[in-house]
């Protein structure tokens with residue numbers, strides 16, 4: 301049955317609690333649009349979220365959802381997926397949630413190739429707690445905990461995901477909405493661990509601290525500093541490389557585990573026969 | 579009906595009990611002295627259609643249990659001190675989301691990585707209060723291999739019945755010793771209550787009189803929201819103070835209102851006991867032996883063995899302590915469960931028998947202490 305975004309977003313729960321000009325609404329709409337285009341049944345979708353501004357996205361969704369502790373969304377999603385491989389499992393995480401406190405789960409979910417889609421709102425800071433720096437904050441940024449400029453080099457989420465073995469890795473920004481929707485749709489359709497790193501704007505903190513005074517200024521910043529041409533994929537050479545960086549086919553965990561279960565069944569029958577001397 | 583009789587290690591019996599109870603998902607990170615459970619789970623679960631997954635750490639293991647539980651599986655893990663500490667975060671998640679699951683902690687000597695291969699019973703209060711916030715918790719303690727099997731079935735039953743994580747607090751001695759065990763079939767297996775309403779009427783945190791909400795699973799016709807953060811019956815956020823009060827009290831009362839159903843204790847010669855031992859786990863084995871030794875010397879000793887240490891069996895302790903001249907509490911720590919005993923000892927003097935050198939408290943040590951105390955009483 302054809303669907304629209306309000307088959308997934310609960311209209312009665314609007315408006316969003318996010319600040320004016322926050323990019324989270326754009327990402328959430330793109331996700332709902334992807335669900336609708338793919339005609340997914342809400343009962344077959346499990347959205348797993350962590351803690352943060354973006355982690356509250358499930359408040360507006362009518363799909364199944366599991367809102368967990370800060371950083372652990374992918375670990376919880378791993379449990380869901382391992383038990384029922386038929387579910388569409390989508391993890392929504394901030395840059396803090398997904399690759400800083402949750403960095404270990406991120407690389408291991410990618411390595412294991414769990415069939416989960418990770419959509420990261422990468423706003424370069426901890427929005428929820430007042431704009432402190434995260435593991436993706438570009439150097440040298442000004443944040444609530446780096447008033448003299450941060451001195452820690454940031455993670456490139458796509459490079460990290462690729463190195464850890466994810467079969468689908470893409471980056472878009474909240475300015476490039478068509479691209480964003482397309483990548484999210486591709487990611488959800490990919491069997492295996494798929495990552496969409498969404499460069500997002502947090503006008504309230506990152507913008508204010510870094511002389512990007514309004515949502516419009518932040519959007520222009522994304523427009524003017526994004527490129528699909530950067531060969532080395534490094535997003536932090538003053539320009540955000542956007543595009544699909546990895547798109548390959550690779551057996552996912554659940555497919556391989558189903559095979560393992562078959563082997564285990566046969567082996568244990570064999571073992572029992574051996575033990576009983578048949 | 580022929581019931582299988584085996585000669586097993588405590589840890590192995592835990593796994594047999596878990597499988598008997600219907601466990602189909604294990605997520606964990608190996609750690610001595612619990613690793614046998616993971617190793618056996620990795621062999622047995624896939625052969626019966628279950629899943630074993632070795633996670634990157636215990637934070638993730640515990641989170642995976644919650645996800646698996648919400649997807650409909652009976653889920654469990656096993657760990658020891660350092661891993662149990664890491665699990666505290668998402669043990670809270672399991673409490674708040676009301677995800678049935680079982681966490682085995684085969685206690686070893688601490689603090690920190692401590693004496694990795696040696697026993698202790700020093701995680702009693704951590705089991706009760708290790709995760710932050712007001713909460714209730716069910717904790718079961720085995721003293722024998724048979725009890726590892728039996729109590730494991732009860733652990734799953736309680737977790738399913740009350741939609742809560744249950745801690746299975748074993749120790750290195752019970753976990754690694756070998757004894758005869760009957761893989762009995764006579765303990766009925768309990769499954770979580772499935773909602774009986776229409777799917778569009780389902781509220782995942784709406785409880786009936788027993789304060790336990792029926793539970794759907796992801797992928798069923800019953801779509802639901804489960805949340806770590808404060809939520810109301812719908813599972814969506816509700817930050818009013820009235821709601822917070824209601825939720826925190828219900829989570830507590832759903833367990834404390836049913837403590838009679840949950841409480842498992844065993845009494846040995848307590849009827850006329852002047853000397854009452856109250857103990858649990860490996861220490862209770864020595865206490866039981868001490869009862870026999872004292873009785874043969876015509877000192878009336880008895881033992882209250884606590885298998886459900888949380889919620890603490892306060893009424894039972896009160897009743898027995900009132901009749902005794904002295905109460906002694908052997909435990910392999912510097913005094914944890916004794917503080918609960920003192921609260922309910924009704925004025926009868928209470929003495930600890932404590933050991934933290936990572937060796938078991940012997941029956942003779944218990945006997946000697948009992949005699950010394952009696953002399954001064």
Ligand SMILES: Cc1ncc(C[n+]2csc(CCOP(=O)(O)OP(=O)(O)O)c2C)c(N)n1
Pocket residue numbers: 351352353354355370393394395396397398421423425426427428429434
């Ligand atoms: C274990 C733990 N540590 C710290 C916090 C406090 N905290 C809540 S959200 C958050 C950061 C959120 O940042 P991010 O994940 O980037 O999401 P955003 O708010 O930017 O969308 C922190 C540090 C917490 N909830 N749990």
Ligand code: SF4
Pocket residue numbers: 317318319321322323324353354423427428501502503504505
């Ligand atoms: S603090 Fe930043 S990320 Fe959070 S809602 Fe406001 S603008 Fe969005």
Ligand SMILES: [Mg+2]
Pocket residue numbers: 352394395396421422423424425426427434
């Ligand atoms: Mg952020």
